[in-house]
Amino acid sequence: MSEFDTEVLVVGGGPAGYVAAIRAAQYDLDVTLVEENTLGGTCLNRGCIPSKALISAANVAHDARNWSQMGITADVDVDFGRMVEWKDDVVENMNRSVEKLCKANRVSLLEGRAAFEDEHSVQIDGPNGESERLTFEHAVLATGSRPIELPGFEFDRPGVLDAKEALALEERPDSLVVVGAGYIGMELSMLFAKLGVDVTVVEALDTMMPAFPSDLVAPVSSAASELGIETNYGELASACQSTEGGVTVATEDVDSEERREYDADKVLVAVGRSPVTDTVALDRIGLEPDGDGFVPTDEHGRTDLDHVFAVGDVAGEPMLAHAGSAEGEIAAAAIAGRGPSAEDRAIPAVAFTSPEIATVGLSREEAEATDHDVSVGEFPMRASGRALTTGHTDGFVRLVSGDDGVVLGGQIVGPEASELISEVTLAVEEGLTTAELAESIHPHPTLSEAISEAAANEHDLAIHTLNR
Incomplete structure (x- = not known):
């Protein structure tokens, strides 16, 4: 019998943690997963x-109101409360599914907050005030992240929302100020605008969604304007005052310090997230976050302690659920003595805006900064028969390849970009060439044909767009 209560302790039940726990159990390890709140993170x-549930619902309502060119007119009534109830049903069903999967894979589940006592034990404080000590051979930290608070915009103040609270509103606000034009801020801005909310965005930087190339963001910016979203760049949110009717948000121009005020029912703060490291007593085991607050790890997720791993948001960028899940699988494999490292993994990034944006691998500029002779192939969505049949034709597919034709990266803006990027991700991961993508037969009419056409365009052989 082992000297430890469990072989693998996983702290945190989000997409990084529960995946690590299930994978470790599939490797026949004894696994205990501790989660303070609800599985799924x-x-x-x-x-x-x-958010994607409500985005889908908002898209249905918006499209129904704007399909007159298809001969469809509709007077759409949005029952926001019922929409939120439906969203909650989706979440609850998935939550139950995660719990069933953990139990079916023989993962022991404990509810509570875990904090290290020493290098091989934790104290778990349960929801009813009880506590217990648990010893472990290996530990996986998957404590995730929390939204960043701005001074004067604390989330416990009336009318101030983080993304979680915005998605849990029982009534639709008439007006909303969104602080932050990153992908979360713009996803939610467009969601609420499609539901008839008057949305104003304030952003300290001079651009929208700076994590993505500007030409991918341009169609999103145009769509935001068409939705009536007012976007104000170069404005730093400086103060928030609760009023009888809602809130007043004060901003300062970053160059002139000119002050402006915006009145709204609510203000949503979406300026990023920070890793959660303050709940597990890392100092007791000699671990210390880096300057950005993340727990440093190697390519296997291993920290400075060989038997302690960190995965997901707490381990650093990219702070994406699918990246965290992959890291959880890698850490579990390392604990079990098998599997690959995280080196050279292609990780896509997606914004569920209108239109969607998706990227993977290197951009044109990043590839040109390497030793590669870069080739680029593009295909506009307006030339896609399938895009035309959906009424959504903004955007394009771009493939970036090196002098050997191997796909180094791809960028997509347009309908279903979140789905299309997986083919490009596979190409980057497996070292496929644009010639191989161009020769692969895609069903017609589909949006995925845009990928093979972009690949062919790189060789001046595209059929449905002019070659450059």
Whole structure:
């Protein structure tokens, strides 16, 4: 019998943690997963899934109102409360599924907050005030992240929302100020605008969604304007005052310090997230976050302690659910003595805006900064028969390849970009060439044909767009 209570302790049940736990159990390890709140973490309960559920619902309402060119007119009534109830049902069903999967894979589940006592034990404080000590051979930290608070915009103030609270509103606000024009801020801005909310965005930088190339963001910026979203760049949110009717948000121009004020029912703060490291007593085991607050790891997720791993948001960028899940699998494999490292993994990034944006691998500029002779192939969505049949033709597919024709990266803006990027991700991961993508037969009419056409365009052989 082992000298430890469990072989693998996983702290945190989000997409990084529960995946690590299930994979470790599939490797016949004895696994205990400790989660303070609800399985699924921020992604399933307060982020990815609820936001995409409401985005899908808002898209249905918006499209129904704007399909007159297809001969469809409709007087759409949005029952926001019922929409939120439906979203909650989706989340609850997925939450139950995660719990069933953990149990079916023989993962022991404990509810509570775990904090290290020493290098091989934790104290778990349960929801009813009880506590217990648990010893472990290996530990995986998957404590995730939390939204960043701005001074004067604390989330416990009336009318101030983080993304979680915005997605849990029982009534639709008439007006909303969004602080931050990153991908979360713009996803939610467009969601609420499509539901008839008057949305104003304030952003300290001079651009929208700076994590993505500007030409990918341009169609999103145009769509935001068409939705009536007012976007104000170069303005730093400086103060928030609760009023009888809602809130007043004060901003300062970053160059002139000119002050402006915006009145709204609510203000949503979406300026990023920070890793959660203050709950597990890292100092007791000699671990210390880096300057950005992340727990440093190697390519296997291993920290400075060989038997302690960190995965997901707490381990650093990219702070994406699917990246965390992959890291969880890698850490579990390392603990079990098998599997690959995280080196050279192609990780896509997606914004569920209108239109969607998706990228993977190197951009044109990043590839040109290497020793490669770069080739680029593009295909506009307006030339896609399938895009035309959906009424959504903004955007394009771009493939970036090196002098050997191997796909180094891809960028997509347009309908279903979040789905299309997987083919490009596979190409980058497996070292496929644009010639191989161009020769692969895609079903017609589909949006995926845009990928093979972009690949062919790189060789001046595209059929449905002019070659450059």
